[in-house]
Amino acid sequence: GNFSDVVEQVLPSVVSVYVMDWDTAEEISSGSGFFVSPDIIVTNYHVVEDIADEDYFYEEDEVEQVLVETQDGKLRLAEVVFTGNAEEDLALLLITGFVIDPETGEQVESPQEYPPLELSFDVKVGDPVIAVGNPLGQFASTVTQGIISGIREPDEYEEAEEDEDDIAEVKVLQTDAVINPGNSGGPLINMAGQVVGVNTWGWEDADSINLAIASIALDDFLAGFEETFEEDSKN
Numbered sequence: 001g002n003f004s005d006v007v008e009q010v011l012p013s014v015v016s017v018y019v020m021d022w023d024t025a026e027e028i029s030s031g032s033g034f035f036v037s038p039d040i041i042v043t044n045y046h047v048v049e050d051i052a053d054e055d056y057f058y059e060e061d062e063v064e065q066v067l068v069e070t071q072d073g074k075l076r077l078a079e080v081v082f083t084g085n086a087e088e089d090l091a092l093l094l095i096t097g098f099v100i101d102p103e104t105g106e107q108v109e110s111p112q113e114y115p116p117l118e119l120s121f122d123v124k125v126g127d128p129v130i131a132v133g134n135p136l137g138q139f140a141s142t143v144t145q146g147i148i149s150g151i152r153e154p155d156e157y158e159e160a161e162e163d164e165d166d167i168a169e170v171k172v173l174q175t176d177a178v179i180n181p182g183n184s185g186g187p188l189i190n191m192a193g194q195v196v197g198v199n200t201w202g203w204e205d206a207d208s209i210n211l212a213i214a215s216i217a218l219d220d221f222l223a224g225f226e227e228t229f230e231e232d233s234k235n
Contacts, residue, residue, distance in 0.1 A: 003145060006189065014134050016030060016032060017047055017067075018067040029050055031043055034132075035116045038115075041078060043185035045088065047185045048083075051066065064079060078095045079093065079094045090221045118193075119215040119219060121214075121215055126148065127147060127196075128191055131183050132189060134182070144178040146175050170220075172214055178208065184201075195218070
């Protein structure tokens with residue numbers, strides 16, 4: 001499809017993620033995310049790292065909750081249920097079925113499922129891509145377009161960016177589609193509306209060097225979550 005059709009197709013699956021200080025109702029950090037199953041959202045670890053605890057997994061007594069704004073304008077509560085290490089820079093959120101009433105701030109039960117995006121591992125240098133963030137966020141440039149300008153395996157860029165301590169030790173895609181704090185954690189999609197990467201870093205001082213974690217690395221991360229989840233439910 002053309003650019004606007006593809007964006008329209010994927011937007012219902014893209015969300016804004018806000019890490020809140022619940023005592024003061026202030027926003028600590030924000031970014032984007034997208035559904036990979038009807039109630040599981042992928043985002044960057046650096047978007048939620050202020051509250052994510054690496055050992056945390058479904059502990060009832062201290063649920064780490066973030067606020068997720070879906071395309072229908074609803075503010076939903078989501079739990080941080082799985083984080084990798086900082087090198088992976090990925091995290092999974094589970095929407096809880098409660099929305100926050102913007103008037104009263106109260107939680108209202110409103111279970112709903114959202115359309116998940118499909119992953120594609122078929123990506124070549126020169127492919128056109130679109131970096132999608134949530135237009136409900138505070139950043140205007142949340143949909144940017146470009147091409148895949150490079151595909152880098154982990155060992156290819158460790159030396160190049162050794163001053164950057166957050167570089168992932170996973171396969172990444174380099175693109176000239178602009179990645180900013182607003183669309184970080186959102187999907188980098190191909191013209192079929194499939195996810196080829198997770199928008200992760202953009203260098204403001206570089207000539208449009210933007211990196212997305214490749215979908216194959218995301219797939220490995222999701223497999224790790226499923227294994228942990230199965231182990232957890234056995235115990």
